[in-house]
Amino acid sequence: MTTVTLDIRDARLTAIIDPETQLEQLLTGFKFTEGPIWHPYEGHLRFSDIIGNSIFQWSAADGLKDIRPNSHLANGNTYDRQGRMLTCHHASSRVTRTERDGSVTVMAAHYQGKQLNSPNDIIVKRDGMIYFTDPRAGREPRFGIPREPELPFAGVYRLHPETLALTLLVDDFAKPNGLCFSLDEQQLYINDTQRLHIRVFDVTEDGLLRGGRLWAETSGEGVGVPDGMKFDRAGHLFCCGPGGVHVFSADAVCLGVIRMPEQATNFIWGDADLRSLYITATTSVYRLRVNVPGLPLF
Numbered sequence: 140m141t142t143v144t145l146d147i148r149d150a151r152l153t154a155i156i157d158p159e160t161q162l163e164q165l166l167t168g169f170k171f172t173e174g175p176i177w178h179p180y181e182g183h184l185r186f187s188d189i190i191g192n193s194i195f196q197w198s199a200a201d202g203l204k205d206i207r208p209n210s211h212l213a214n215g216n217t218y219d220r221q222g223r224m225l226t227c228h229h230a231s232s233r234v235t236r237t238e239r240d241g242s243v244t245v246m247a248a249h250y251q252g253k254q255l256n257s258p259n260d261i262i263v264k265r266d267g268m269i270y271f272t273d274p275r276a277g278r279e280p281r282f283g284i285p286r287e288p289e290l291p292f293a294g295v296y297r298l299h300p301e302t303l304a305l306t307l308l309v310d311d312f313a314k315p316n317g318l319c320f321s322l323d324e325q326q327l328y329i330n331d332t333q334r335l336h337i338r339v340f341d342v343t344e345d346g347l348l349r350g351g352r353l354w355a356e357t358s359g360e361g362v363g364v365p366d367g368m369k370f371d372r373a374g375h376l377f378c379c380g381p382g383g384v385h386v387f388s389a390d391a392v393c394l395g396v397i398r399m400p401e402q403a404t405n406f407i408w409g410d411a412d413l414r415s416l417y418i419t420a421t422t423s424v425y426r427l428r429v430n431v432p433g434l435p436l437f
Contacts, residue, residue: 140164143427144398146359152386152394155375155431163426164400165417166197171282172419173367174216174260176224177409179435184409186419187213189229189282197424212283215260215405218436219300220267227258229277230284234258234269234298247271247298247305253289260317260367260405263437264324268346269298270308272315272329295329297346308348309340317368317378317405322434328354330365330378337365337378355391357381361398367405367419371431377416379403384418397427408433 140161145152170190177184183198187210194207194216207213212229219225224237225246232255234247246269248255257277262270274293277283292310295318299305309315313333320327320342327348330337336356340348357365361382368378375394376387383399384406397403401421409415413432418425 146382146396146398147394148396149388149392149394151388155371155373155386155394156397156427156429160428162399165424165426166203167423169195169422169424171404171421172424173214173404174226175367175405175407175417175419175424176216176218176436177407177413177417178218178222179413179437180222182411184407184417184424185216185224186417186424187216187226189214192230194226212277214277214282215258215271217261217263219263219269220265220437222437225261225263225269227261227271229257229259229282232257232277234261234271246300246303247296250290250294250296250305250307256288256290256293257283259315262318262320264320264346266346267300269300270318270327271296271298272312272318274312274314274316274332276314276332295348306347309351311351316364317366319369319376322370322372322374328368328376330357330368332364332366335365335380337368337376355387355393357385358393359385359396362402363399366403369406369408369433371408371429371433372413373431375431377406379405384416399425407436 140163143162169188174187211231215227256275297306316332318329339354357380359381366379384397406418416427
């Protein structure tokens with residue numbers, strides 16, 4: 140373990156993360172880690188290795204297990220309100236749900252008769268509605284299977300968990316990636332990997348989106364782009380970006396960056412108190428203790 144390196148741009152960052160805390164490389168040896176999720180009751184971490192084509196599960200008690208070999212190049216994961224895992228797949232251009240008996244249900248694969256691009260990141264609203272981004276990264280070399288897209292845009296969708304009705308919410312992103320709701324779920328934040336910024340939309344009563352103004356940009360030195368993005372319990376927005384994980388105040392001020400030794404791709408708060416930040420970063424998974432807890436996924 141080594142002492143964390145913080146790029147402190149505002150002194151408020153030190154109330155969230157102690158500059159003397161340790162950054163631990165918990166696991167390593169993977170090809171490209173992504174999609175970390177923490178199970179709040181069973182106490183384990185799951186994450187994808189996109190290029191390694193697997194989903195892994197780790198806990199302090201049981202160690203590391205490959206629970207989904209041949210994952211169809213799984214990327215983002217989350218849990219629904221019943222604790223079932225939802226997964227985005229680059230190779231099959233699908234969103235799936237893993238049932239309690241281990242079987243897999245295809246939730247979304249096409250929009251208006253055309254195959255989705257490559258679902259990337261996914262979240263669930265408290266009413267059970269599923270929202271996900273669909274850039275073309277999984278149709279390109281390295282992170283996917285090269286093939287021509289069938290859709291002329293990279294969209295953001297809402298998926299009904301029971302009827303499986305798929306609603307296109309917005310289609311003007313270059314490469315939509317990470318997304319998260321505000322604490323009151325009145326706004327949806329979506330970042331654009333290609334444009335290096337974060338936009339915010341108002342969520343209407345029927346779950347659709349309105350607006351889409353520029354909220355913040357991720358700037359700085361180092362490898363990384365806007366990717367995984369989530370709020371902590373106090374309303375600070377964390378977003379992967381150049382150099383590591385960027386931390387923003389509620390009014391879009393970048394308080395600073397958690398500098399990472401590898402390209403940060405995503406993160407989740409875990410452990411019993413939800414104060415351990417598990418960060419996926421290229422070949423590894425890192426763990427960092429923070430002062431402000433995150434939110435459980437269900």
